[in-house]
Amino acid sequence: MSTETLSPSTEPSRWSKILNSNLGYSFRRNPVAMVSMIIFLLIAGAAILSPLIAPYDPYDPAQIDIMNSEYPPVWIDGALPQFVFGTDDQGRDLWSTILYGTRLSLLIGVCAVALQAFLGISIGLIAGYIGGRLDNLLMRMADIQLSFSTLMVAIIFLAVTQAMFGSEMFNRYAVFFLIAVIGVAEWPQYARTVRATVLAEKKKEYVDSARVLGFGPGRIMVRHILPNSLSPIFVISTVQVANAIISEASLSFLGLGMPPSQPSLGSLISSGFDYIFSGSWWITVIPGVVLVVLVLVINLLGDWMRDVLNPKLYKG
């Protein structure tokens, strides 16, 4: 059978080809992808616009009254009408706090993945293009890095950092620590995939002709080889954003991430956990649902994209 492939061979694609009609066509025909995209855009939009939408500013102590703490959401008896989702243990409006928290979670997730992608793609391109000993060394490093779990590395790094600098200092720069540690720990995902594409593309004629035409390696890599890695990079990135948001939430839950004064979804869930036993479930459950829905729609979009683009991902 192998001699008779029915599908026409694919030609080297360019930037534009990624967003070709195929992707759009399949998107319009896939209700799950469409609903996921709509929900994602709603959550992301609300998060970005949180300072405009949110009725209260959870960072402004003047707007917080401890006397308002632990009011339930409006559909439960004993609620105050101005707090739609109720209030948390410190008397903050939960709806506003969730909006700000989602913004923080998304910001950390996206920035961490941008950092991963930047490191991973650069290292992957260099390793694949130069090859030889450097390639060997970088890929061995990638193996070791991958075999230590990201979360484990992050927990230890953040725990030690926190113990070293004290929590006050740590809390001030928590956003940067989180982005840095999640960003640095996951670069091998990108590097291995990009390197594999580079190795496959390097052999092809158009790369040779670009070289003959006198283009430098930088231009060849960015203009000619990178576009061919785009579909796996897209697919990896969606999954990685979902994972980064989960990692951030987990770290914040352990008290190694965002402090309760600037809560992300994870720290919000964490601070509500103690009140679950006293019946104030909403402080944990509502941000928990938002977190799960956010991660779920990103994962669903990633699944759909992987089915459509069908890239060769590096396994193992």
Added chain:
Amino acid sequence: MFAYLVKRVFQAIAVMFVISLIAFAIQGNLGDPLRELVGQSVSEEVRQQLRDELGLNDSFMVQYLRFAGNALQGDLGTSYFFKEPALDVILKKLPATLELVLGATVIIIGLSVPLGVFTAIKPDAFLSRIIMGLSIIGISVPVFLTAILMIFVFSVEYGWFPSFGRGDVVQVWGYWETNFATFDGWMHIILPSIALASIMLPLFVRLIRAEMMEVLQSEYVKYAVAKGIKPRRIYFVHALKNTLLPVITVGGVQIGTMVAYTILTETVFQWPGMGFMFLEAVNRVDTPLIVAYLIVVGFIFVVTNTIVDLIYGLVNPTVNLARMGA
């Protein structure tokens, strides 16, 4: 085989060396052992003298070698908080964590193989779609949130399961106390085990399904069909064995993640294991305990990874163990 073993052991030692360097660096920079010993009301002169006595003024190399030598003899320092050897503190907590991991592993292996195989064989079946739908929800819920929600539903709302601790344990041997000897122990370990398994299980179901579907497309499976072999034998002998090879590799990589998840699970359920202890140690800046935890976890990680590699070599006939050692 022997050469391969030697090579793997050598690699393991190299990784342990790096971990010990990191642990040592943390020990040197985190907290001040003098303050823990004598407090702050001691003159600079006495401090210097103490530093000399404790060897804190020796060169880095000398200090590291002393650290490594002690570590090899099982001396990882004394916990500031428990006033006990750090290794003992950890070894007392180890069985709780191991039993939790065991419970989760049984759930993961017991369910992921049948579910993964089923969804691969019958990708269009209604049940497969439900399993795949649940699996994507499963990987989208963080472990700690699963744990919290389970406590909320099954402990707070319904009161079916206890929400924290290990319950009645029975001493088996040495520090090892087991949950599996009493009904109360079983009740206590069920929720934490499910929580710990909750992300890994769907991950493995999806992985096994993907690998199995790929194997089912292979020439050798088609050839087996052409030989008139029964489907059951094709699925479970021809395909499954080839499917599990990459799954074993991924399983090895996931061991580190599993350890991280124990920290989360133990925190939510206040499970008296190593992970819970580690977070407490971090909050107390109990440096010797933090360092000891690092080394013990690193050791467990290296040993299990080496074992997974060896199992892979034994299961996969195309890996020539003798040649790989060369």
Added chain:
Amino acid sequence: MSLLSVRDLTVKFAMRDETVTALNGISFDVAKGERLGIVGESGAGKSITGFSLMNLISRPGYVDRGEILLDGEDVVKMSDKRLRELRGDKMSMIFQDPMVTLNPVLTIGQQMVETLLAHRKLSREEARQISIVKLREVYIPSPEERLDQYPHELSGGMRQRIIIAIALLLDPQLIIADEPTTALDVTIQADIMELLLELCQSNKVGLILITHDLGVVSQMTERTLVMYAGRIIEAGRTREIINDPQHPYTQGLINALPQQTLPGHKLRQIPGNMPSLTNIPPGCPFNPRCEFATDLCRTHIPEIARYGDVEVACHEVARLQAGGDRQEQSA
């Protein structure tokens, strides 16, 4: 009655946007013990023909119409259970690439014994003994040891011999060999073909040999089908097709053989490529590459028709056979 009788077999592939016809109404027969060659370029539908005879076409492919009668039983309509009984027993198959055909995690012995046990009530030991006998027949040295080896421990030629032994394991009536030597070194290709021929002759087994190599066909087979773009375009006795090809495509194939070219002259190639199955031109599928193509060829598909001992699907041949001057009159 012939052993195998294929009538109007049409196989289609349901792709995402369209349905592609991979085999278009092919018919042929194989007599007991007869050796048939199927030749054509890759993509002509040879392999699909081979697989559909075993009902091994899997999604998105399906048999659209036609029947495949094996001793009067229709393989297309057969139950899964009956198919399983036939496969490997009455008819067996030799796959293209021995490097990927055998299961890498099972020993040679396991893969031979399971085949016997799937079809016969035997003990493991009996099955093992039969396997050893069959391995001897294909000249595998020290067969007892080979049984406990894994495929990766053996060379490609050795593996293909084992696959031939497995094909013969249950004394089938028909063996379908799909390019059995293309994946092997040139030096052992001839050995394997010779072995296959010898075994088919001595065991009186029917053989369908799928290949792109006319030279092999001429040595191995009694009758030949030439396929192009999912159709049979010429069929007949191998000797006649080689010596006196009728269809312009077959002529082109034979002229392109190196033996047909004088030293120092260029190899004669058929201009152009075979159309992809998604894009078959109207009329005779060969017309864009054919030097004799007329308007009729560009609009009407030629039916296959018998002229003496050969069957040919070509308007030009039909015209010549009917008397060359007719077209001039109508023109």
